[in-house]
Amino acid sequence: MSPRHRNTxxxxxxxxxxxxxxxxxxxxxxxxxxxxxxxxxxxxxxRGITTAFDRFIAQQPQCGFGLDGVCCRVCLQGPCRINPRKxxxxxGICGAQDYTVVARNLxxxxxxxxxxxxxxxxxxxxxxxxxxxxxxxxxxxxxxDPEKLRRIATxxxxxxxxxxxxxxxxxxxxxxxxxYGRHTDETCTWLTTTITPGRQTKFKHCAIAPTAxxxxxxxxxxxxxMGMDADPVNIIxxxxxxxxxxxxGMHLSTDLSxxxxxxxxxxxxxxxxxxxxxxxxxxxxxGHNPTLSSLVVDAAQELAGEARQAGxxxxxxxxxxxxxxxxxxxxxxxxxxxxxxxxxxIMTGALDAMIVDIQCIMPSVRAVAECYHTAVIAxxxxxxxxxxxxxxxxxxxxxxxxxxxxxxAIRSYGKRDPAKLRVSEHKQDVVAGWxxxxxxxxxxxxxxxxxxxxxxxxxxxxxxxxVALFAGCNNLKVNHDQSHLAILKGLLANDxxxxxxxxxxxxxxxxxxxxxxxxxxxxxxxxxKFLARLSQAGATRHGLPAVFHxxxxxxxxxxxxxWTAMARELDVDVPKVPFVASAPEAMHEKAVSIGSWVxxxxxxxxxxxxxxxxxxxxxxxxxxxxxxxxxGGYFILDPNPTTAVERLLDALEYRVWKLRVHRKAADxxxxxxxxxx
Ligand code: NFS
Ligand code: SF4
Numbered sequence: 001m002s003p004r005h006r007n008t009x010x011x012x013x014x015x016x017x018x019x020x021x022x023x024x025x026x027x028x029x030x031x032x033x034x035x036x037x038x039x040x041x042x043x044x045x046x047r048g049i050t051t052a053f054d055r056f057i058a059q060q061p062q063c064g065f066g067l068d069g070v071c072c073r074v075c076l077q078g079p080c081r082i083n084p085r086k087x088x089x090x091x092g093i094c095g096a097q098d099y100t101v102v103a104r105n106l107x108x109x110x111x112x113x114x115x116x117x118x119x120x121x122x123x124x125x126x127x128x129x130x131x132x133x134x135x136x137x138x139x140x141x142x143x144x145d146p147e148k149l150r151r152i153a154t155x156x157x158x159x160x161x162x163x164x165x166x167x168x169x170x171x172x173x174x175x176x177x178x179x180y181g182r183h184t185d186e187t188c189t190w191l192t193t194t195i196t197p198g199r200q201t202k203f204k205h206c207a208i209a210p211t212a213x214x215x216x217x218x219x220x221x222x223x224x225x226m227g228m229d230a231d232p233v234n235i236i237x238x239x240x241x242x243x244x245x246x247x248x249g250m251h252l253s254t255d256l257s258x259x260x261x262x263x264x265x266x267x268x269x270x271x272x273x274x275x276x277x278x279x280x281x282x283x284x285x286x287g288h289n290p291t292l293s294s295l296v297v298d299a300a301q302e303l304a305g306e307a308r309q310a311g312x313x314x315x316x317x318x319x320x321x322x323x324x325x326x327x328x329x330x331x332x333x334x335x336x337x338x339x340x341x342x343x344x345x346i347m348t349g350a351l352d353a354m355i356v357d358i359q360c361i362m363p364s365v366r367a368v369a370e371c372y373h374t375a376v377i378a379x380x381x382x383x384x385x386x387x388x389x390x391x392x393x394x395x396x397x398x399x400x401x402x403x404x405x406x407x408x409a410i411r412s413y414g415k416r417d418p419a420k421l422r423v424s425e426h427k428q429d430v431v432a433g434w435x436x437x438x439x440x441x442x443x444x445x446x447x448x449x450x451x452x453x454x455x456x457x458x459x460x461x462x463x464x465x466x467v468a469l470f471a472g473c474n475n476l477k478v479n480h481d482q483s484h485l486a487i488l489k490g491l492l493a494n495d496x497x498x499x500x501x502x503x504x505x506x507x508x509x510x511x512x513x514x515x516x517x518x519x520x521x522x523x524x525x526x527x528x529k530f531l532a533r534l535s536q537a538g539a540t541r542h543g544l545p546a547v548f549h550x551x552x553x554x555x556x557x558x559x560x561x562x563w564t565a566m567a568r569e570l571d572v573d574v575p576k577v578p579f580v581a582s583a584p585e586a587m588h589e590k591a592v593s594i595g596s597w598v599x600x601x602x603x604x605x606x607x608x609x610x611x612x613x614x615x616x617x618x619x620x621x622x623x624x625x626x627x628x629x630x631x632g633g634y635f636i637l638d639p640n641p642t643t644a645v646e647r648l649l650d651a652l653e654y655r656v657w658k659l660r661v662h663r664k665a666a667d668x669x670x671x672x673x674x675x676x677x
Contacts, residue, residue, distance in 0.1 A: 032480035036273035036426035040344035068615030075226035102616035103232035107239035113593030118249030129173035198573030243596035271509035274427030275334035280316035287357035299402035322552035338506030340474035349420035353409035432549035445537035452565035466652035470500040472583030483584035490645030495526035516543030575602035575632020584608035599633035604651035
């Protein structure tokens with residue numbers, strides 16, 4: 001078994017305890033790699049404003065039972081804290097053992113993540129349905145990519161010939177909604193129609209193919225209640241079924257967002273807090289759902305004149321977290337920050353409003369805003385923040401409501417305190433917008449009929465070593481962005497083709513790893529050669545980046561489509577594809593559910609923050625070893641970026657070596673490549 005790690009031993013808290021360590025406030029610079037965040041943490045110190053960075057330290061030491069996942073609060077007899085080494089504490093009051101409690105907590109985290117993503121997907125599907133039925137006016141939403149709509153319809157087996165766009169949109173939306181509440185035994189449509197036949201069989205054999213998203217969430221909560229399942233392996237299988245529902249909800253969310261808002265194409269923009277320009281009325285959209293933020297962008301354009309009357313140059317919309325990624329991908333909207341920097345955006349003193357929708361919004365933004373003029377506006381009935389404005393955002397009146405919020409920001413602009421301006425100079429150019437379609441267009445310059453083959457050929461010929469997906473959050477247990485950047489740079493220098501989503505993409509963007517031409521600085525010789533070939537094979541509007549921005553967290557399914565396409569091209573199942581994933585700073589329950597389905601799909605998955613499973617050798621072993629035997633994917637749990645790079649490269653090398661050996665054998669004996677898992 002791998003050595004155990006405690007994140008706190010790596011974090012700042014432990015450093016501060018060393019003899020002679022500087023007092024905690026002066027050491028804030030060591031909490032982040034981001035130069036803009038560093039400046040604003042100093043500003044916070046000067047103004048006596050508390051941030052998440054401070055509260056992390058105040059929380060130390062965190063409870064060991066919680067860190068190990070052995071604290072059970074499932075029933076009111078608890079909390080029961082399990083300690084196998086202490087007589088009388090080996091079991092909870094009901095007799096639940098460490099492995100049951102750890103597996104239960106893990107499965108419930110997967111349920112939480114799945115609920116978040118699938119709620120987001122359901123919302124998008126309902127908007128599409130209401131657009132198709134004419135209940136929402138054109139000024140609010142419309143089908144922006146009818147071609148993608150047709151491709152999706154064909155994929156899920158709908159007749160498209162001679163069917164009008166609105167009718168097709170209605171049928172596709174209804175098919176998506178059916179994946180939420182089916183009562184029969186068929187597997188979710190968005191799962192079966194997007195994965196390899198090998199994965200379909202595997203999921204059926206393990207009985208983890210979900211029939212309905214909502215059902216699998218209810219099932220796992222039931223399965224993990226007091227007095228229900230005590231078998232950790234059965235609980236984990238239940239968790240994986242829920243995680244595959246997560247995949248389903250995410251995939252349909254990405255698909256239908258592309259239909260409504262357009263499939264991203266390469267676009268030039270900028271990232272980091274320096275995009276907040278004091279000459280403009282600045283509005284940050286923060287959260288996840290593009291239905292709100294995309295309308296704020298429209299409203300901002302329409303009301304630029306009113307902003308000018310108020311003395312500003314116009315309205316500047318910037319993004320935070322995944323709604324920022326959605327806008328960056330489609331409209332080239334500036335990305336201000338990933339999740340850890342959300343409070344810091346307010347401390348520039350030039351943010352006039354922060355409009356939030358769902359997920360990853362720290363309640364503290366309101367408290368920080370109290371020291372400034374920034375209006376915090378919550379918009380979702382499930383997200384109310386005491387003291388913040390609340391505007392009920394409804395799709396039928398979306399544009400009107402968005403305008404109302406932009407006007408509020410313009411009024412707020414007039415209340416700025418010049419003495420509090422702390423504008424940052426730090427920003428980097430970014431070329432984003434790499435939907436799978438855009439990526440395939442790029443690869444298709446070399447082989448238009450087989451874009452995925454361009455990647456697999458380059459891997460088999462040794463030009464590049466494989467593909468890596470970077471995903472996930474920031475986690476204040478470690479230095480902000482440090483692990484993202486260290487592992488990204490390590491893999492790039494070793495010729496790995498890298499795609500990124502979510503806050504990991506944010507880290508790459510802010511650090512210049514998505515700047516046009518940045519591959520020349522960060523890529524190893526092979527990767528440079530590969531990307532230069534692509535670049536020269538067609539007219540490039542913007543230079544290619546080192547790291548390709550695939551979108552928000554729900555867009556991790558774009559990466560899944562990529563490894564599925566590579567598997568098809570190689571004529572193998574996913575566990576043989578040289579593809580790895582890494583979430584260097586996983587934080588949210590959503591990261592737990594994503595990591596779980598990525599592993600079930602057959603991908604070696606690094607996580608740089610120890611999940612709360614160390615209290616059970618059994619559960620730890622299932623995730624890191626048994627998963628490999630069953631699914632081909634497994635977790636690499638390693639908070640050390642240097643060894644993480646080595647282990648990810650090893651995983652790629654092993655797969656490439658195996659492919660080459662099998663290919664030789666297949667050529668020699670005329671056999672198929674698909675033997676094994
Ligand atoms: Ni993903 Fe995006 Fe960021 Fe983590 Fe939160 S914003 S959905 S959960 S923190 S990557
Ligand atoms: Fe304790 Fe069992 Fe209740 Fe959990 S379910 S709190 S272990 S009695």
